[in-house]
Amino acid sequence: MPFLLQHTDEKTSARAGLLTLPHGDVETPIFMPVGTQGSVKTLHPAELEDLGAQIILGNTYHLWLRPGHELIKNFGGLHDFTTWRKPMLTDSGGFQVWSLAKMRKITEEGVRFQSHLDGSKMMLTPELSMEIQASLGSDIAMLFDECPPYPCEEKYASKSLDLTTRWAKRCKDWITENQPLTNALPQHHFGIVQGSIYADLREQSARELVELDFDGYAVGGVSVGEPEEEMFRAIDNAVPFLPKDKPRYAMGLGTPPQILEMISRGVDMFDCVMPTRIARHGVAFTLDGPIHIKNLVHANDQRPLCESSHPHVSRFSRSYIRHLFRAGEMLSLRLLSFHNLHFYLSLTRHAREAILAGTFSEFKESFIQRYNAKQTES
C-alpha cells in the first residue's frame, strides 16, 4: 500500500497523507501541475522543482497523438523523455476524447473519434489506454472511463456508469496480464467514480470500483459545467464509500476556495489547468483574489504580484509584468504561470500544515474570507 494516512482533521474530513510512488514521495493534500503535452506550459522542469512540485500530470490523449507513445517508450518513458524525475500521473485519455476530439462515437468496445490535430480516425479502448499509459511509464495511471456530460438524465448516467465499470474490469484484466511493460518500476492505478449528480449512482460507482480494488480513487465528471454546489455534492456522494486508506483525487478543479472545500471533504489530490491557463490571459492569483495584470491600476505599481510570491517572480513589480504582458513578451506568461502554480502549491502545502497542526478550519475560513473580500477586479 503506497498511501500512509498521517492525520485526519477533527472538525472536517481533511486528511494529511504520504503517497509513496516509484519516483518519490508525495505529501498530501497536493496540487498537481498539468503538463498536457509533456511540458507544464511555459515552465522548465527545474522551475517545477523550485516550486516544490511533487507530482505532475501528463495527458495520454495528447501524447498518444503526438509524438506517439511508441516514441516515448523508446526513450524509456515520459520521465526520460521530459527529464522530469519526480512522480507523474497520466490520465486515461477519456476526458480529452470527450472534450477535444471530433465525431466521437461510444461503443462497448471503446470510443471511435477523429483526431483534433488532423482529423484522422482513431479508436481508444480500455486496453489501449492502459497500454499507452504503461508505455509512458507514469507512477499513477487512470482507468479509462466514460465521462457523461452535464446536465445528464439519470437513465443515461446509469448506463454510462455501467459501461465505466465494465471498462474498469477490462483495465484490471489488462493490468494483471501485462504489467510491467516499460521498466521494472511498478505502476499504480486509480479508478474513477462517475454517476453525474445522482447520489445513488455515485455510491454504486464507488462500491463497484472499490470491489475491483485499485490503488486510489478519483471523482470524475466534475467541473464539466455544473454549478459549484453540484460539484461539492458529487464529492460528498462518493467519499463515504471510498476506503480511508487509499488516496482520493478530484479531477480537473478548481478555484482556490474550491480546493479548500474539497480538502475539507476528504480529497487528497487535485489537478487543474486554470493556474497556467489564466496566467496566459494575464490573470494572477493573490491572497485578495485574482487580479488582471492588464488593468491600468497596475501601471505604476511597484509592488510584486502578491506579498507571498516566490523570489523568482517577486523581484519584479506589477508595473514591469504589466508592461511585458502588454508588449506581448513571453516572459510575462512565464512569470504569471510560475506565480500561479506557486500560489496553488502553497495553498495545498499550507492546508497540509494546518491539518497537521489541527488548525485547518481556521486556515480555510480565514483564507476564503480574505480571498473573497475584494471582488473589484476579478
Added chain:
Amino acid sequence: MPFLLQHTDEKTSARAGLLTLPHGDVETPIFMPVGTQGSVKTLHPAELEDLGAQIILGNTYHLWLRPGHELIKNFGGLHDFTTWRKPMLTDSGGFQVWSLAKMRKITEEGVRFQSHLDGSKMMLTPELSMEIQASLGSDIAMLFDECPPYPCEEKYASKSLDLTTRWAKRCKDWITENQPLTNALPQHHFGIVQGSIYADLREQSARELVELDFDGYAVGGVSVGEPEEEMFRAIDNAVPFLPKDKPRYAMGLGTPPQILEMISRGVDMFDCVMPTRIARHGVAFTLDGPIHIKNLVHANDQRPLCESSHPHVSRFSRSYIRHLFRAGEMLSLRLLSFHNLHFYLSLTRHAREAILAGTFSEFKESFIQRYNAKQTES
C-alpha cells in the same frame, strides 16, 4: 577612460579588452543579447546571468513608446525596472524609427514619424534621444544618427553623414549640459560611424566623431541588406581612423562566422537579434552550422542540440525539443533562445580566450571550417 586594451593579436587586428562600466566590468570581445522591450525575449534575467551575459541592450524607441521613459525613470531607471543589475546599452532609437515607424520625415531638427503601435505622430530629435536614454539610465547611450539605406547614392550618403555629424554635436552639447539626469552613476556615449559603402565617407565620419571625442565608436549602417563583403569593407574603412584605446562596436550583426571576421578586424562589441529571433522559428546554432529542429531527422534523436550546449538545455534531447516545438509549447522557444545565446556568448568568450592565448587565427579558421562544412540543413 573606461576601456583597458589588454592584448592585440599579432596576426590579425583582434583585441581583448576590459570595459569598466557603472554596473560592472565587461570583457571584450563581447556579444550583447538584445532586450528590445526591457526583456531578452523568452528569458528571465537570472538565466542571462547563468549564461554569463555581461551586458544587454535595451531599445530606446520601443521603451519610449511603451511603457514610456518617464515611467521607467520613476522606477530609478531601466535596471530597477527590469531587475537586470549588470551593464546595459541603449541604442538611440534612430534605427528603429528608420525600420519600424511609418511616414518617416527627416528634417534638420530630427525625425517626424508615426508610431508603429498606434499611428500617433511623434518626433525624435538628438536631444530627446539623449534625454530618453539618460532617463533609462543605461551604462552606454548611443548617439542619435541617420542610418542611410542600402543601396544609397554617394551624394545622399554624404549629406546624411553631415547631418549625423551635426546631430552628434547636438548630442554632445546636450550631454555636457544635462548629465547626470537620473542618478549619480555616469553614462558613457558612443558615436556612430556612417558613410554607407564609401570609403572616404567612412573615414570622414570616423574622423569627425573622434574629433568630438566620445567614449567609444560604433560602425552603423551595416546589416541593412548589403552583401557580406560590403559589411566587412565598411568595418575596414572605419577602424583605421578610430582610436585604439576606445571600444569599437559593430551594430546589429551577424552570423557566427561574421562575428569572428569582425573580431579579426578589431571590433570589440556585437549585438544581434538573430540568436533569439531564429530560435522562435525553430533554428538552433551548432558547431556544425544551424539546424532546423522541426526536421524529421531529429524525431528520434536522443542527442542534445549541440555537444557544447549549456546543462539547462543539454539535459533535453533533440527529439523532445522537436516535439515541444511542433506542439507549440513555449518551453521550446525558451530552450532554443537560451541555447542560441549560449552559443553566441561562448563564441565571443572563446574568441577572447584565443586572443589572450595567441591562437585566435587558428580558432577562427577551425571554427568557420567546421561551421560551414555541413550545409545540408540550414
